[in-house]
Amino acid sequence: MLRVAVVGSGPSGVYTAQSLVQQSAVPDVRVHVLDRLPCPYGLVRYGVAPDHEKIKSLQNNLRTVLEHDRIDFVGNVEVGADGLGPERLLELYHAVVYCVGAARDRRLGVPGEDLPGSHSATDFVSWYSAHPDASGGAFGLDVRSAVVIGVGNVAVDVARVLARQAGELQGTDMPHAALGALAGSRVREVHMVGRRGPSQAKFTTKELRELGALPSAAVAVDPAELKLDPAYADPAGAAFAALPAVNRRNLGVVRGWAEAEDARRAEPGRDRRIRLRFFLRPVELLEGEGRVRAVRFERTVPDGSGGVRGTGAYEEIEAQLVLRAVGYRGAPLPGLPFDERRGTVPHGAGRVLRDGTPSPGEYVAGWIKRGPTGVIGTNRPCAKETAASLLADAPELARRAVADDPLARLREWGRRPVLWPGWLAIESAEAALGASLGRHIVKIPDWPGLLQAATPR
Template identity: 70%
Template sequence: MLRVAVVGSGPSGCYTAQHLVQLDPGARVDVLDRLPCPYGLVRYGVAPDHEKIKSLQNGLRTVLEHERVRFLGAVPVGPDGVPAARLRELYHAVVHCVGAAADRRLGIPGEDLPGSWSATEFVSWYSAHPDAADTGFLRGVRSAVVIGVGNVAVDVARMLARGTRELRPTDMPDAALTALAASEVTRIHMVGRRGPAQARFTTKELRELGTLPDTAVQADADDASLDPAFADPSGLPPPRRRNVEVLRAWTAPPRADALRLIRLRFFLRPVEVLARNGRVGAVRFERTVPDGLGGITGTGRFEDIEGQLVLRSVGYRGVPPAGLPFDAATGTVPHLAGRVLRGGAVAPGEYVAGWIKRGPTGVIGTNRSCAKETVTSLLQDAPSLTARALPDDPLPALRAEGVDPVLWQGWQSIERAESRLGASLGRGVVKLADWTSLMAAARDAGEAVTGP
């Protein structure tokens, strides 16, 4: 009987567990997560107003409720929890599906001023991640600068412009809802260093900006005209052509009665975050132009854009998983079809899937094929892996390491607590936003727990 630990309960972890139990009728899988809640970025990274994408949790739930899959939440792996080497002793194989947890930095002066944040920190706050801090993101903010032109940048710009009426039906924590309702933000600048034809948002996400009540959207015509493909997008790949067509429709002057304005700027490279009264006051950008080779070059001309809040959304990067080799250049774990490589040789029983395997690329569905490749490698190795005897159940040994896992009944108890909280506030489900509340709700399950 093959017993596998999957570290991480986001899409890549759940799809890995799903492929394992589908392809091996005897496999038993423990899905470990350092948080007491499952689903990873589907719970803590998808914007609360995107109910259709959030509904992917239903499919992940089906995996975690499989009779041969067990969820073990609140189990950190590494120096502050269960050592990775200990996991390898307790399971025939360990698959690390830990994503890319760090944000890329701009590397410019002033980036660490008060009021300058990564977009992920802002997303974590309004998504109720228990590690997020309520730092008063919006206090005293009239104008915000979002650096980046991908889907996360679109998400945070949209959330800054959303009204209480649209956000109240979501599962957003009440503190974030209250802060956004009181927001005085009227100008949101979304800025990219290249042209509109190179922007990475999807057309569906982009169009959504134009549907926001009381909000106008304008694409700067002077910026866009620097892109040769903007005047005639017919030669672009279809996704980029559709983006350009949407942006072309937004070059007209914005309507005067809008309470808020989202302005999309292009060919501006951030060079410094400027201070005003000890915190962010503006961002200085250098004008760029196409270099004729698909890239850009600086012009030596600069422009300052006012903003008391700066959110950088320039990509993610993997961090070294405890006990695993790591390639700092790519931000990934070296592997061969999902098999971890140590010094160029395959490490028996160690595997990776998801962003820590391939880098922060693709959409949620990309994790299916990525996980299947890793599981295929693992099952090819299974005859040699299962030759090693294991304890009947690793759970007592995990508890001996000082962790007290939140099992599925505990997660269900958290869900009930979030439903009660929402009802008390006259809303639907409202997320618990701190460790104390989550763990108290989990321990309130009051049920004996057994597992496969």
């Protein structure tokens, strides 16, 4: 029997487990999918916005994999903490695949970034997604203007949630405290700002269009800013034709908004405004009365090589709430090699490299392998490559003696694993909580609540 641990139960981890049991010519491959949380699904549960029910339904596909008879979910086990590092895991398993994602936010690196009222978008997402590590929601929504720095899908998500009325989120699994805070929000202006043009923005067209479909908010764009983008200014030109299809579609969406802005402003019930701004680079967060009061931006223009350059012209956008959504970066895991420049673990086809040499029994998949790129589906071929490498090494790996019962050993080491029945108990508790609040399913947002639900008396 080949025992494999997959660390991380998000899409990359689940797809890796699936590939291992599907690709193996040997029927005795057993996979434990470890997660430090007592809940599976990673960013599908804690990163996909509550109002994206179709994407969240991917949990059903991940559930099917985790219910496979040769795959076991093992939650509430944190790898890298309290001595449970790579060396010790190899006492329990013939191979370990690390699918730990990219846990750190990229910083702006500008003065005032840490002022009260300035937060990473990830913290905001964790709060409204009920992540048990979330800060508790001290986001100061009793303000009129918010700035979201970034033009990717995370930026679109947080801008959309800020611009929604709470009633539109009533039917989601958003935690009740977050829903109540959003109900009391006074935010009416949401500025989403990128340092480059719309043709280089990272959002996908479906998510972008959703901003224009909000019943309570109108989208505003500045045609003068759009025209700074060569691909926008000349839709029949070579720059436009050279763009990927998704970027061409994005330009069509913002062009439609630019042409229809006056009509949308006049529509009744739209008391909130999402302003898309381009070619503005943040240089400082400005303080007023002990918190952020505005963001100072430098105007940029295309540099002719795919980037932008500053012009020396500046603009301030009033904001008492700033959410930074400028990307993610991998974090080192104690005991594993780490490339600080790339934010990834060095590897060859998924095999962890120590000083350039494959480390027997150690593998990576997902963002910690390739960096924070792609969409959920990108994890499938990435996982298959790593699984193929591991299975090619299996005859040698299986010769090494490991613990007969990894779960028993984990308990001896002081861990209290939450297995699949415990997760099902959490699901039942969340359904009961929702029913008690007159809603559908409502997530439990804290560690004590989750662990109590997982081990009902």
